[in-house]
Amino acid sequence: NAGVMQNPRHLVRRRGQEARLRCSPMKGHSHVYWYRQLPEEGLKFMVYLQKENIIDESGMPKERFSAEFPKEGPSILRIQQVVRGDSAAYFCASSPALVAKNIQYFGAGTRLSVL
Amino acid sequence: DAKTTQPTSMDCAEGRAANLPCNHSTISGNEYVYWYRQIHSQGPQYIIHGLKNNETNEMASLIITEDRKSSTLILPHATLRDTAVYYCIPYNTDKLIFGTGTRLQVFP
Numbered sequence: 001n002a003g004v005m006q007n008p009r010h011l012v013r014r015r016g017q018e019a020r021l022r023c024s025p026m027k028g029h030s031h032v033y034w035y036r037q038l039p040e041e042g043l044k045f046m047v048y049l050q051k052e053n054i055i056d057e058s059g060m061p062k063e064r065f066s067a068e069f070p071k072e073g074p075s076i077l078r079i080q081q082v083v084r085g086d087s088a089a090y091f092c093a094s095s096p097a098l099v100a101k102n103i104q105y106f107g108a109g110t111r112l113s114v115l
Numbered sequence: 116d117a118k119t120t121q122p123t124s125m126d127c128a129e130g131r132a133a134n135l136p137c138n139h140s141t142i143s144g145n146e147y148v149y150w151y152r153q154i155h156s157q158g159p160q161y162i163i164h165g166l167k168n169n170e171t172n173e174m175a176s177l178i179i180t181e182d183r184k185s186s187t188l189i190l191p192h193a194t195l196r197d198t199a200v201y202y203c204i205p206y207n208t209d210k211l212i213f214g215t216g217t218r219l220q221v222f223p
Contacts, residue, residue, distance in 0.1 A: 004158075033210065043159065045210035056209055091158050093211075103149075104211060106158035 002027065004094050004107035005074075012113045019079040019086070021110045025094030032075040033093040033104060034067060043091065049075060082114045119203050124218040127197075133190040135217050137203030140184040148179060149206045150188050152199040153216075159202070162188065193221045 005024040013019050025032050034046040036059075048056040049069035060067070064082075069075040079086055089111050093104040120138040127133040139148060149164040163170055163177045165186070170177045176189040190197055202216040 043213040103161045
């Protein structure tokens with residue numbers, strides 16, 4: 001059973017471009033979470049999605065950021081018109097169901113660098 | 116959300132037990148205590164979790180006080196590869212809230 005797969009592992013964008021980060025959850029997992037880790041800072045929750053639904057986006061910046069988890073295919077975190085402050089590691093996690101004892105498993109992350 | 120307090124850093128000799136404490140005095144009755152670690156900017160790795168009883172798995176042991184206000188993660192025989200930041204997280208559902216964690220340095 002493959003783990004949570006994120007791609008690309010590294011992404012370089014110039015200011016103003018768009019960044020698309022993909023996350024394929026573990027097999028059988030229908031819940032996806034995105035977290036961001038700014039340089040030298042801790043992990044911060046961004047958004048929680050189930051298939052085709054955003055459940056909690058309380059950690060998402062109000063502008064330029066969006067996330068989706070379609071019925072088919074990976075979850076996508078999209079950042080429009082990137083700025084240097086978006087440079088960070090973005091981690092995706094998945095879990096099988098919304099139960100307290102269910103574990104969130106993390107991917108290796110995507111390192112976004114904005115030039 | 117429950118607030119946690121962990122030592123900023125700890126050292127441990129290789130082969131010795133590492134005992135990492137966490138205070139979570141405001142934890143609610145239905146929140147589990149989860150422990151994760153992050154090894155040098157890799158994705159966080161799940162270690163163990165518990166509600167009331169002590170727990171043990173192949174990675175670690177978790178001791179939870181009877182009043183549930185604190186817990187201790189025990190790595191019985193620390194290795195150099197256990198050098199990481201360890202996070203204690205009260206968790207029910209939805210998002211994990213990572214604090215600053217404890218930076219454990221295992222030395223030879």
